[in-house]
Amino acid sequence: MRKSATSRVTILDVAKMAGVSPSTVSLVLNGKHDRMGEETRERVMDAVTKLGYSANHMARALKTGFVPTIGLVVPTVANPFWGEFARRVEHAALAQNYQVLLCNAERSPAREQLYVESMLARGIRGVILGSSPLSLQHISGAAKCGLQVVVFDRLMQGSEGLDFDSVRVDNVLGARLAITHLLELGHRRIGFVSGPLSSSSRKDRLEGYRSTLLSHGIEPDESLVWVANARPDNGEEEATEIGRLAAATQLRGPNPPTAFFAINDMTAIGIYAGVRDLGLRIPEDISVIGFDDINLCRSMNPPITTVRQPLEELMNSAVDLLIGRMEQKNLGPTTHVTLTPNLVLRGSTGPWRAR
């Protein structure tokens, strides 16, 4: 049994110094029963500061069965979108005195499951799931153990007997916004570029792409949709690499697109690189539109036209929903929040011109 070099000061030490019982100290610390001797309270607080006491969260959690922490599982922190996402969640959580445990699942259901179980073992009772595999089967065990879950980016079909609160942007609409914009600029051959269709948000965006084309009388050309394969290790290639390869390949094909709709901004950045490799210009030769509106969009040359997700509102809702469940203030049926994306016009899209 490994023990810390310097054992910490406990509630007993405080009690002894203040000349009261441990339960009194606990009462003071937790602000219970304000009908308590003001003088006693002060003695206790004095001892606390003198001793530099700070509570042992594990002992408290073991006793109360409650941990003021929410778990956050994201597919990868290497993509700035998820970094921004995590910051928003953390901000909203901190405002309600919850901490955030951030987990990087690398788009692997196995890792996701591992993390979720580890959270449960640590007494964490609520988790926000970022984009991840379509099936939530691997989470069901945890859910049965009382774990509250809010998913981002996908609605459950309930087909698995699972039904979680969810929060997302209207992805079909987002895609429609993007494609309509391109169509209005005169583009007719629009490429769709994505990593594996591993989340319903991605499927929705593809659906929005197809349906918008159709509704404008254009038959979707399957040779124009590029969906990267998942890698054998269950991971996913870097979005930038996917975009670059897609652009290079598509543009050299027999009937190249004149515009690309990227599944997200990082993929759009990759497309930029692919386009440049061929000596083509954006937006003069090729238009590109992204999704998310990460900060980087403004720094690119040209700045990226994209579909913005209202991340702050989305994450505020997610955190409120989750904490409501954890504190049993919300016992109703599952809630699904869908917010509206909007198009941010910048420099990467321009009118179609014959080349």
Added chain:
Amino acid sequence: MRKSATSRVTILDVAKMAGVSPSTVSLVLNGKHDRMGEETRERVMDAVTKLGYSANHMARALKTGFVPTIGLVVPTVANPFWGEFARRVEHAALAQNYQVLLCNAERSPAREQLYVESMLARGIRGVILGSSPLSLQHISGAAKCGLQVVVFDRLMQGSEGLDFDSVRVDNVLGARLAITHLLELGHRRIGFVSGPLSSSSRKDRLEGYRSTLLSHGIEPDESLVWVANARPDNGEEEATEIGRLAAATQLRGPNPPTAFFAINDMTAIGIYAGVRDLGLRIPEDISVIGFDDINLCRSMNPPITTVRQPLEELMNSAVDLLIGRMEQKNLGPTTHVTLTPNLVLRGSTGPWRAR
């Protein structure tokens, strides 16, 4: 007292089902005393799987005083460098059966301290500190409580009575590599662009910049060093914004630089934007060199020439060092690992030409 809806199965349930005592179950689970009835062991394992038992980490930690988790504090996950950094740490830690608790301090010493104390309260005994304020005073309390610390990116002067293991790249050399390269290309007016000099790595890079110039007979021109101010809220502007503003301002000045050395790649990306805003080209009109070598460098137009930090090796060392301390396998004096950076030539630097 809030309790989980579905109480989890405990070691007692397993013991009952297997018809043994709880201590036997514990023994089996922890692989102790292999001189144990094979048949008993099987009965226990059977019960474990049937019941879907998984240990309560809090109870275990409370008892043993040991948590197989290391904390990782980074300044911001919105910058992909730190995302990559976190992935490396996580990878190295997982290989040794440790989990990683990722904390986003937003470059605020107050938040850093908060996180560190919260880790201590959760029984975490080791933490890796990414770049953060020069003073580690706010960590000293935790360190006295037995928290093991490995710092990245800075060496302690010991002036505060603190002395931690550390891991870093030779930042002075990194800057020398960059500046020498620019000098060899013929540049004489080289700008230095950075956010607040809030870490010794940044100070070192500035020192390397100055000393290299000096050693080549060039008197550093202070009007060429751009160091953004810290914001009142203790946070830091986005690196890209700093770069953009620096480039815009410097380039419009009376005696503009012909090349920029950016404190990191994200700042270099911001400089790209600032240069473009003025209708200038990279590298024809202006050369730019970054630091870190994040993946994004390869996707930019032109790809960014940069000073590479060997992140994988760095993080492997950090994790090994930390776990060695936590498991008391390493009791020696503090260790300081310094690795060598190397220049990655790409397209953002070119020969000086009179404009």
Added chain:
DNA sequence: ATGAAAGCGCTAACAA
């Protein structure tokens, strides 16, 4: 080879 019992640090009935 296995069980009984103590206790990690804390909180929450219940007493006083």
Added chain:
DNA sequence: TTGTTAGCGCTTTCAT
């Protein structure tokens, strides 16, 4: 208003 007591789930001597 404050103290006593029992235990949260686990590990680990010490018995047997």
